[in-house]
Amino acid sequence: MAAPSSLASSRLTRLADIRRAAAVPAPAPAPQQLRFGCSRRRAQRVVAMAGSGKFFVGGNWKCNGTKDSISKLITDLNAATLESDVDVVVAPPFIYIDQVKNSLTDRIEISAQNTWIGKGGAYTGEISAEQLVDIGCKWVVLGHSERRHIIGEDDQFIGKKASYALSQNVKVIACIGELLEEREAGKTFDVCFKQLKAFADSITNWADVVIAYEPVWAIGTGKVASPEQAQEVHAAVRDWLKTNVSPEVASTIRIIYGGSVNAANCAELAKKGDIDGFLVGGASLKGPDFATIINSVTSKKVAA
Numbered sequence: 001m002a003a004p005s006s007l008a009s010s011r012l013t014r015l016a017d018i019r020r021a022a023a024v025p026a027p028a029p030a031p032q033q034l035r036f037g038c039s040r041r042r043a044q045r046v047v048a049m050a051g052s053g054k055f056f057v058g059g060n061w062k063c064n065g066t067k068d069s070i071s072k073l074i075t076d077l078n079a080a081t082l083e084s085d086v087d088v089v090v091a092p093p094f095i096y097i098d099q100v101k102n103s104l105t106d107r108i109e110i111s112a113q114n115t116w117i118g119k120g121g122a123y124t125g126e127i128s129a130e131q132l133v134d135i136g137c138k139w140v141v142l143g144h145s146e147r148r149h150i151i152g153e154d155d156q157f158i159g160k161k162a163s164y165a166l167s168q169n170v171k172v173i174a175c176i177g178e179l180l181e182e183r184e185a186g187k188t189f190d191v192c193f194k195q196l197k198a199f200a201d202s203i204t205n206w207a208d209v210v211i212a213y214e215p216v217w218a219i220g221t222g223k224v225a226s227p228e229q230a231q232e233v234h235a236a237v238r239d240w241l242k243t244n245v246s247p248e249v250a251s252t253i254r255i256i257y258g259g260s261v262n263a264a265n266c267a268e269l270a271k272k273g274d275i276d277g278f279l280v281g282g283a284s285l286k287g288p289d290f291a292t293i294i295n296s297v298t299s300k301k302v303a304a
């Protein structure tokens with residue numbers, strides 16, 4: 001899947017337009033929303049952003065499924081009508097990748113949920129990037145909060161994984177996101193930028209990277225970020241990339257949102273200018289719901 005060609009020009013135009021956006025009033029945050037403490041100028045800018053590139057939807061199946069349940073899910077996905085202008089990826093548990101590869105439509109690409117930091121060898125329990133390539137797996141999810149906070153992976157370790165995976169032509173879904181207490185302490189941007197910097201220190205080929213913003217407090221909790229909350233962080237991440245990597249990367253990279261996305265809330269999120277798709281957990285285990293989320297790209301087109 002090539003990076004969308006329409007992105008660069010639309011985003012560069014958009015970034016230029018941001019400064020003229022002051023006339024657009026920022027909506028007052030809903031009472032339950034937590035504020036980042038960002039300036040009013042930034043909030044206004046964020047709301048004014050519009051336009052996006054090729055939508056990207058990933059399904060992270062995590063440590064779920066059996067041969068039978070996955071067979072049913074594949075049947076549903078193969079039968080679903082999916083909008084054509086969306087890149088779709090699913091990430092099954094390693095042991096089911098071969099089953100999925102052999103029976104899922106090749107309209108949908110396959111991702112691993114993890115990989116080793118370097119070449120394979122005497123690393124018990126690990127799977128190497130070379131092995132992912134061998135089995136036809138084109139993507140890997142790295143930096144997921146469950147690996148950061150449950151397994152204990154740190155920024156540098158995750159950065160090494162990203163670097164090695166990309167060197168073997170495995171594309172990376174690079175996850176970042178803050179804990180609830182970090183958000184409440186006003187540290188959302190600091191945390192996201194620190195995690196982003198660790199990726200940036202290790203990545204040279206950004207064309208094969210999708211960034212997933214997944215606030216930890218929204219993962220598996222049913223507490224989805226509001227479209228404004230997600231948009232605010234996505235726009236800040238894009239600004240960070242513009243300053244610290246390059247305007248071209250900032251304008252072309254897909255930044256997707258994850259955390260309690262479902263068939264009911266995806267359309268409103270998709271309308272936001274800097275939300276380029278989703279990384280879906282629970283709802284990706286239900287074929288029809290996952291198809292609805294993929295097809296929420298139509299809301300984006302309407303909003304644009």
Ligand SMILES: O=C(CO)COP(=O)(O)O
Pocket residue numbers: 060144214218219220221222258259260261279280281282283
């Ligand atoms: O962690 C996630 C995707 O990587 C999100 O999980 P949920 O959609 O189940 O909240």
